[in-house]
Amino acid sequence: MSEPIKELTTKERMAIPRHEMPRQEAMERRKNFFEVALGYSAEQAREEAERCLQCKKPTCIEGCPVEVRIPEFILALRSGDMPGAVQALKSKNNLPAICGRVCPQETQCEINCVLAKKGKPVAIGRLERYVADWELGQGVIPPELPPPTGKKVAVVGAGPAGLTCAADLARMGHQVTIFEALHAPGGVLMYGIPEFRLPKKIVLAEVNYVKSLGVELRLNAVIGKLFTLDELLDELLNEQGYDAVFLGTGAGLPMFMNIPGENYNGVYSANEFLTRVNLMKGYLFPEWDTPVKVGKKVAVVGAGNVAMDAARCALRLGTIRALEEGSELPEVHIVYRRSRAEMPARAEEVENAQEEGVIFDLLTNPVEIYGKDGWVSGMRCIRMELGEPDASGRRQPVPIPGSEFDMDVDTVIMALGTRPNPMVFTASGGLERTKHGTVVADEITGRTTKARVWAGGDIVTGAATVISAMGAGKRAAADIDRFLRGE
Secondary structure (H helix, E strand, O other), X not given: OOOOOOOOOHHHHHXXXXXXXXXXXXXXXXXXXXXOEOOOOHHHHHHHHOOOXXXXXXXXXXXXXXXXXXXXXXXXXXXXXXXXXXXXXXXXXXXXXXXXXXXXXXXXXXXXXXXXXXXXXXXXXXXXXXXXXXXXXXXXXXXXXXXXXOOEEEEEOOOHXXXXXXXXXXHOOOEEEEEOOOOOOOOHHHXXXXXXXXXXXXXXXXXXXHHHXXXXXXXXXXXXXXXXXXXXXXXXXXXXXXXXXXXXXXXXEXXXXXXXXXXXXXEEEHHHHHHHHOOOOHHHOOOOOOOOOOOOEEEEEOOOHHHHHHHHHHHHHHHHHHHHHOOOOOEEEXXXXXXXXXOOOOHHHHXXXXXXXXXXXXXXXXXXXXXXXXXXXXXXXXXXXXXXXXXXXXXXXXXXXXXXXXXXXXXXXXXXXXXXXXXXXXXXXXOOEXXXXXXXXXXXXXXXXXXXXXXXXXXXXXXXXXXXXXXXXXXXXXXXXXXXXXX
């Protein structure tokens, strides 16, 4: 008979060092698109879970946009009750294997961990990934569903907001159809986030879970072309006659600087570049017929997570090609008009990019792109200095007169943010939008100014995080359910 496991004291738990995530070695991973973070072993996960103090008032939950029952799933994990850990985790989060990889826990749940006050917080995101991956390895078992309500909801967009909203509504008994414009589900999870950060098989496994709840998925279905919002809601024009619509189409319209030379060949938006690499499998060229031209000297303008993703993809494509050809390795630069302190990207992604060899040109701003024979051959920049804070709270960059210089580059990727694509709004009156093109919707409920239409995620906030979009989808689903039940 085995001895009972000794319960640790608070002091003993606080003395356990945080377990770092095993990763591919930097110079090795820049030569492939395999996942960089390798995940915890069972022993590492159990030891990290032992660090959790099981606070009576768990402030970590307050930092989670979908209110995951964090102490509960961690306690089940360290007790060896993996099915219980899965149940606690997925009672709030329909996409845990995704969140465990791309959610910025360090600024949300983990920053609210009590241990963060005097040291390093519990690695909540890494434990979430471990539990989710354990479930995927065992085979996902969908929960029992309530009796059908007879109500039908159309969800526009199969990204994180749409998938979350659809899954919650299905678990409430409603009939849900997702309309996705692209040929694969997942939205930004598929076309925007590289394979080495979020493998496509993980996204598809989470999508299959949503489908297992009875959600219908219609691909290549462009709302604004196939149906307008009014047609989705009108029983006379559309035989299905949805009772409510949720808009989760994200923000896929790229922004540019509007400087001379942006129309040269070799200038990409980050949106186009990452879509070619990720969704269209350009990283498998020539095995997969999606060529992505990347030169020997690449400049990525911007310093958010998308910029880091674009730079690291460009570095890998260039390195793999150089090794095949026996030629010089590529240079990839991040060009950013502010300093390191103002970078919006996750610190982890900045660190990964630096380790892999991405060069950071800070306090630098492009003013012109020039070329030869229709192709980019260089970029003129100006040095910047930081002035007073602007509306975002970051110090405003100010050009230094006479500091112009030329960068020798042959590829430029603009990673400056995105806006919602206006196509979904075609012939749909009553849907108010801001001057930035985002939809006006209630922050809590997601209700728009158009009756029976809700919205959430990047289409409302502009480009933001996956987990914030999921939180919006979850809140909207709860309000749609209340509406459909006449509450």
